[in-house]
Amino acid sequence: MTYDFDTAIRRRGTDCVKWDEAAPGELPMWVADMDFPTAPCIIEALRRRVEHGIFGYALVPESFYESIIAWCSRRYSWTPRREWMLYTSGVVPALSAIIRGITKPGDAVVFMTPAYNCFFSSVRNNGCREVHFPLRWDAGSERYSIDFEDFEDVMRRERPRVFVLCNPHNPSGRVWTSDELLRLARLCAANDVIVISDEIHCEFVDPQLGRHFLPFAPIAEAAGCKWVVANAPNKAFNIAGLMTAYIVCPDTTLRNAIDRAININEVCDINVFSSVALQAAYTREGEEWLNQLVTYIYDGYRHFRQRMKDALPQLPLAHLEGTYLAWLDVSSLGDSKLISKHLRREHKVWVNPGDMYGQPGFLRINLATQRQHLDEATTRIIDGLRSKD
Ligand SMILES: Cc1ncc(COP(=O)(O)O)c(C=O)c1O
CATH class of the missing domain: 3.40.640.10 (Type I PLP-dependent aspartate aminotransferase-like (Major domain))
Known part of the structure; x- marks a missing residue:
């Protein structure tokens, strides 16, 4: 079975930390959860359990x-x-x-x-x-x-x-x-x-x-x-x-x-x-879903990497061997806390500054989202960082 990771599902208004803490219009690429619904086999098992009612x-x-x-x-x-x-x-x-x-x-x-x-x-x-x-x-x-x-x-x-x-x-x-x-x-x-x-x-x-x-x-x-x-x-x-x-x-x-x-x-x-x-x-069903998800995420990462390299080749981007969290070196552009604030306020994209992880000078960008969000967020990140260059 082929799973669909491309259809965006509205998360605003669902008491979702990632989206409901973001301002209207802001794209949240911060906290490490994904914008994909979980595997259908999990949803089905939960549905059966809910129906029991106790x-x-x-x-x-x-x-x-x-x-x-x-x-x-x-x-x-x-x-x-x-x-x-x-x-x-x-x-x-x-x-x-x-x-x-x-x-x-x-x-x-x-x-x-x-x-x-x-x-x-x-x-x-x-x-x-x-x-x-x-x-x-x-x-x-x-x-x-x-x-x-x-x-x-x-x-x-x-x-x-x-x-x-x-x-x-x-x-x-x-x-x-x-x-x-x-x-x-x-x-x-x-x-x-x-x-x-x-x-x-x-x-x-x-x-x-x-x-x-x-x-x-x-x-x-x-x-x-x-x-x-x-x-x-x-x-x-x-x-x-x-x-x-x-x-x-x-x-x-x-x-x-x-x-x-x-x-x-x-x-x-x-x-x-x-x-x-x-x-x-x-x-096995969960595994099949997961394998397709991982392929989708790393295709997205390669796409993100290519766009970042085309637009801002001077900014080192850690090779993403694992996780779905890109790690971008913006130390040449100034204070990462201020840069992340600037991206949020002026360009409506929320990424975490490296300061949170004990390494100022970097931004952490959560890539686990639909391609349309990733593309739009990448455009905003590039515009925002170019304006700091
Ligand atoms: C390394 C690491 N450990 C633990 C967690 C959170 O785990 P949990 O939600 O199960 O408490 C995260 C979430 O981002 C993480 O990156």
């Missing part, structure tokens, strides 16, 4: 875990064990509970910058010390990389308890290679650092990249590194509003501590619809 307290059935295990085995050749798994109401609540469970206040927690904004708050809210590890940006090759010597120095100097990995990385667009993941795992093992791998963007990898997403767990196992994974179908299937996530942690002591933190944080239930949606998503 939405009292619910159990999380064994089939929830079986779906996750089957999905990870089939797509990533990684088979997490049932007894390693916990669930909670989202990947951010998962990160927060994991950090709370396995650290003590004052412990150092390292993460790479630019970083997803909630990494900063999750570490801070749990009384830990944020240690930012800047990725190396090469504007010439338009690519981020890890300076492993620096990483080793940070491990030795800061003596962190935890390293939070974003795999694939938002907002640099990097899909880490096996060599990079193995080196990180070895350095963390050598320094007795536990790795939390946030894999929420794992389904978005450029089909033309020539590499796949690699789950961190098997690589960590090979390196003798302690790991915890947090993941969810929220991004891939555009169901973040249903609120679920799963945590995989093979170490019993750590897992018990995380379980306790989930309870203390009172995030130990998931929405009754989210369990239904996850199980419908992680099927």
